[in-house]
Amino acid sequence: MVFSSLEFIFVFLTVFLLIYYITPEKGKNLVLLLGSLLFYSYGSYRQPAHILLMIFSILINYLTGRLIDGKRNPRERRKWLAVGLIYNFTWLFLFKLPMTGWTLPIGISFYTFQMVSYLADVYWRRVRAEDSIVRLGVYLCMFPQLIAGPIVSYRKIASSLRKRKVTADGIEWGLRTFVIGLGMKVLLANQLGKLWNDVNTIGYESISTQLAWLGILGFSLQIYFDFYGYSLMAMGLGKLMGFQLPVNFKHPYMALTMTEFFRKWHITLGNWFREYVYIPLGGSRAGTLKMIRNTVIVWLFTGIWHGSSWNFVLWGMFLCLLILIEKAGLSKLLNRFPLIGHAYMCIMIPVSWLIFAVTDLGQLKIYLYKLFPFLGEAGEALFLQDYLKYGKIYGVSLILGLIFVTRLPAKLYRRHQNKLLVVLILLAVFWLSVYCLYIGMDDPFLYFRF
Amino acid sequence: MKRNLFTVLLLLSVGIALPGMWRVILAPKEISYVQEENANQTDGEGEIPPEENPLQEENSLQEETGEQKQESEGAEAEKDFTSVDTSYWSDALFIGDSRTVGLSEYADLGEADVFAYSGMSVYTVFQVELEAGQSGKQTLEELLTEREYGKIYIMMGINELGYDYNATVKKYQELVERIHELQPQAILFLEANLHVTKKKSDSERIYNNPSIDRINQAIEELADNKIYFYIDVNELFDDGQGNLDVSYTADEAHVLGKHYVEWAEWLLKKGIVS
Numbered sequence: 100m101v102f103s104s105l106e107f108i109f110v111f112l113t114v115f116l117l118i119y120y121i122t123p124e125k126g127k128n129l130v131l132l133l134g135s136l137l138f139y140s141y142g143s144y145r146q147p148a149h150i151l152l153m154i155f156s157i158l159i160n161y162l163t164g165r166l167i168d169g170k171r172n173p174r175e176r177r178k179w180l181a182v183g184l185i186y187n188f189t190w191l192f193l194f195k196l197p198m199t200g201w202t203l204p205i206g207i208s209f210y211t212f213q214m215v216s217y218l219a220d221v222y223w224r225r226v227r228a229e230d231s232i233v234r235l236g237v238y239l240c241m242f243p244q245l246i247a248g249p250i251v252s253y254r255k256i257a258s259s260l261r262k263r264k265v266t267a268d269g270i271e272w273g274l275r276t277f278v279i280g281l282g283m284k285v286l287l288a289n290q291l292g293k294l295w296n297d298v299n300t301i302g303y304e305s306i307s308t309q310l311a312w313l314g315i316l317g318f319s320l321q322i323y324f325d326f327y328g329y330s331l332m333a334m335g336l337g338k339l340m341g342f343q344l345p346v347n348f349k350h351p352y353m354a355l356t357m358t359e360f361f362r363k364w365h366i367t368l369g370n371w372f373r374e375y376v377y378i379p380l381g382g383s384r385a386g387t388l389k390m391i392r393n394t395v396i397v398w399l400f401t402g403i404w405h406g407s408s409w410n411f412v413l414w415g416m417f418l419c420l421l422i423l424i425e426k427a428g429l430s431k432l433l434n435r436f437p438l439i440g441h442a443y444m445c446i447m448i449p450v451s452w453l454i455f456a457v458t459d460l461g462q463l464k465i466y467l468y469k470l471f472p473f474l475g476e477a478g479e480a481l482f483l484q485d486y487l488k489y490g491k492i493y494g495v496s497l498i499l500g501l502i503f504v505t506r507l508p509a510k511l512y513r514r515h516q517n518k519l520l521v522v523l524i525l526l527a528v529f530w531l532s533v534y535c536l537y538i539g540m541d542d543p544f545l546y547f548r549f
Numbered sequence: 550m551k552r553n554l555f556t557v558l559l560l561l562s563v564g565i566a567l568p569g570m571w572r573v574i575l576a577p578k579e580i581s582y583v584q585e586e587n588a589n590q591t592d593g594e595g596e597i598p599p600e601e602n603p604l605q606e607e608n609s610l611q612e613e614t615g616e617q618k619q620e621s622e623g624a625e626a627e628k629d630f631t632s633v634d635t636s637y638w639s640d641a642l643f644i645g646d647s648r649t650v651g652l653s654e655y656a657d658l659g660e661a662d663v664f665a666y667s668g669m670s671v672y673t674v675f676q677v678e679l680e681a682g683q684s685g686k687q688t689l690e691e692l693l694t695e696r697e698y699g700k701i702y703i704m705m706g707i708n709e710l711g712y713d714y715n716a717t718v719k720k721y722q723e724l725v726e727r728i729h730e731l732q733p734q735a736i737l738f739l740e741a742n743l744h745v746t747k748k749k750s751d752s753e754r755i756y757n758n759p760s761i762d763r764i765n766q767a768i769e770e771l772a773d774n775k776i777y778f779y780i781d782v783n784e785l786f787d788d789g790q791g792n793l794d795v796s797y798t799a800d801e802a803h804v805l806g807k808h809y810v811e812w813a814e815w816l817l818k819k820g821i822v823s
Contacts, residue, residue, distance in 0.1 A: 105570065105573070105574050106574055109563075109567065109570040109571065109574060110571070110574060110575070113563070113567070267552075267553050267556070268552065268553070270553070270556055271552065271553045271555055271556045274555060274556055274559055275555055278559070296800065299799045299800065300798075300799050300800040300803050300805075301655070301805065301806040302799060302805030302806050302807055304805075304806070304807055305655060305805065305806030305807045306806070478807065481654070481655040481656075481806050481807065481809075481810065482654040482655050482806065485654070488654075517551070517552065519554070522554050522555045522558065525555055526555070526558055526559060526562065529559065530562070537573065
């Protein structure tokens with residue numbers, strides 16, 4: 100069940116919040132845990148094993164955490180940490196391995212990382228092991244961040260797990276944030292996604308260079324609003340229950356370098372890799388060669404984390420290369436001359452998303468040739484005015500998308516958020532999104548047309 | 550109050566809408582099921598699910614109209630397909646849905662007029678205004694009274710699969726008859742609907758290949774090989790088991806742009822010359 104569905108908003112969330120709010124303080128965590136497991140079961144009912152795995156993992160990590168915390172002998176502690184890490188990563192690895200052919204459990208990439216960060220923090224004595232299995236269960240699988248993050252570290256919400264306050268202002272903020280995220284997902288990402296679908300339907304060989312650029316622009320905007328929207332919805336939902344979930348995006352498309360981009364894109368994942376991989380490996384403190392090695396390792400795993408086909412490895416390595424070149428001095432130039440920085444990112448962002456989006460390497464080559472015709476010939480554009488046709492259909496969505504990647508809308512929102520007009524706009528965004536979800540669901544003739 | 554205005558307004562509006570939303574969300578499956586049942590009943594043979602026995606069912610219904618045709622046009626001899634070139638289409642009109650749009654965009658249809666849009670169905674074909682001929686946006690009726698065509702290609706039926714089957718067949722027949730009335734000199738090519746892939750077909754309750762075959766069968770029954778000719782492009786793109794071959798498509802339902810070129814070449818082998 101995704102947040103951007105009528106079932107979630109009007110059935111699950113409505114009923115859940117009613118029960119949650121009337122439950123006395125003591126029982127709230129249990130209600131949240133059971134609600135989250137129910138939420139998870141709804142999405143995974145065809146794979147009951149995935150639900151069992153989730154419950155089993157809560158148990159195992161609870162016990163392992165206690166064991167690591169309880170031992171004094173460093174070797175014992177290290178042993179139990181190793182057991183915990185092997186347990187968590189083995190499942191992730193087995194499910195991601197193409198050879199097993201297993202269906203990836205929903206959210207496993209996210210909750211595995213949360214579990215690992217919990218065990219590592221307990222091991223490093225940054226935090227005590229959780230003594231309540233319900234609280235640990237809430238941390239690992241609370242539904243706002245279960246499916247698509249943000250990746251929260253236990254030590255940052257440990258105190259909220261024990262005691263948290265829901266205020267009228269918090270609810271107002273949570274609802275607004277949820278609605279803004281919903282609008283991004285439904286009104287922008289879903290519309291822009293259709294453009295990328297159309298380009299795929301035609302086939303890369305037959306599109307014009309203009310449409311190739313339009314298509315990858317559409318995909319770049321879609322993946323941003325999809326993911327950012329989802330993260331905002333998660334933050335909003337968390338706030339409705341008194342949690343302050345971390346910010347996951349900070350206008351990444353305004354970045355001047357790839358290095359900066361990934362400090363602003365999926366921030367909680369970048370932080371996880373920095374904290375639990377890059378720095379433990381020595382980071383950049385152990386000489387240039389080790390720094391390069393560590394960067395390569397981080398990006399290799401970042402690539403594989405996103406998907407298990409070769410293009411994701413290529414994607415990670417492409418970004419790694421750019422980031423290393425930037426580190427070697429390019430970023431100084433790009434930061435000093437913002438115009439050059441933006442121009443550089445206008446090429447690199449779409450190209451990197453292209454590598455991400457196209458899983459077949461042969462097709463990827465064709466698309467690259469279409470984007471940059473001077474590289475080589477990749478089939479004749481059969482319909483020369485294709486970009487005019489799709490520009491007309493998706494022009495408004497593309498322009499809106501380009502406006503909403505800048506800082507301007509957020510700035511205007513902050514300045515005027517208490518004005519009646521803004522409140523009415525948000526209300527319109529909510530009901531328009533609901534309407535779009537409704538026609539998508541109830542009218543197959545509109546949703547699925549030949 | 551003012552600081553929490555959004556909360557108040559949102560909860561108020563959600564509260565008002567909630568009963569209606571619940572009806573919509575919790576009921577849709579039931580509604581579609583009823584519709585399907587009704588469709589079966591009006592078929593005349595309610596017990597036989599259409600998926601299991603698509604062919605038998607409408608034979609009896611369609612034979613009648615087929616015979617009528619043969620009686621009225623009995624004097625003319627049947628004609629055979631021959632190869633032609635694109636000049637054949639200088640007096641042609643293509644009417645259809647997204648598959649026809651694809652043909653017109655990615656293949657060379659010569660100087661043919663195209664009256665097509667994504668989502669076209671026999672229920673909307675006389676209502677929409679499209680830019681097809683030389684006079685800007687017009688309805689099909691206007692287009693057909695304005696110019697004389699030598700041949701008219703019609704490819705529709707898949708967007709109609711969610712509607713009542715018999716109503717669709719009747720509508721299709723009316724469309725074909727009306728076109729013949731307005732353009733008595735024209736040859737009408739009744740094109741089969743392209744299959745979808747096996748994967749899509751297996752996962753779709755409405756847009757699946759048994760349903761496509763069923764409507765195609767009804768379309769074929771209308772052909773008399775004198776004025777009405779049935780042509781089935783699935784012979785070109787099928788996987789041998791009655792599904793669209795996956796290698797021709799990225800979305801499981803349309804051929805890739807470059808394959809429309811082959812489609813048009815195939816159409817040129819199906820010319821009828823008097």
